[in-house]
Amino acid sequence: MADGVLSSFCMRATITVEGELAERIERLSRERARSFEDLAHEALREGLQRLAGEASRGGGGHEKTSGRVSYTYTHPVSLGGCLLESLDDITSALAAAEGEGFK
Numbered sequence: 001m002a003d004g005v006l007s008s009f010c011m012r013a014t015i016t017v018e019g020e021l022a023e024r025i026e027r028l029s030r031e032r033a034r035s036f037e038d039l040a041h042e043a044l045r046e047g048l049q050r051l052a053g054e055a056s057r058g059g060g061g062h063e064k065t066s067g068r069v070s071y072t073y074t075h076p077v078s079l080g081g082c083l084l085e086s087l088d089d090i091t092s093a094l095a096a097a098e099g100e101g102f103k
Contacts, residue, residue, distance in 0.1 A: 017040075
């Protein structure tokens, strides 16, 4: 793909960050008056650049840590408007979703 296409591509991902890493990012975000997300993006960019450099030199060999990392990619989808007049009345919302036998 062209660089212009990649640079405008944005994906929402949910990741679980190990406690120690999250604490380090939070501490830096306070020290530098930047958001957690901005610092996480910067760390990913620099880490990926470093990993790509090691791979091109035949390096690597990073061991997997015992921490758990998970990620989920989500893409926005329009679901249309709400089918109920109001969600303030939970009883009516449940009745509409499950029928009158929900009680």
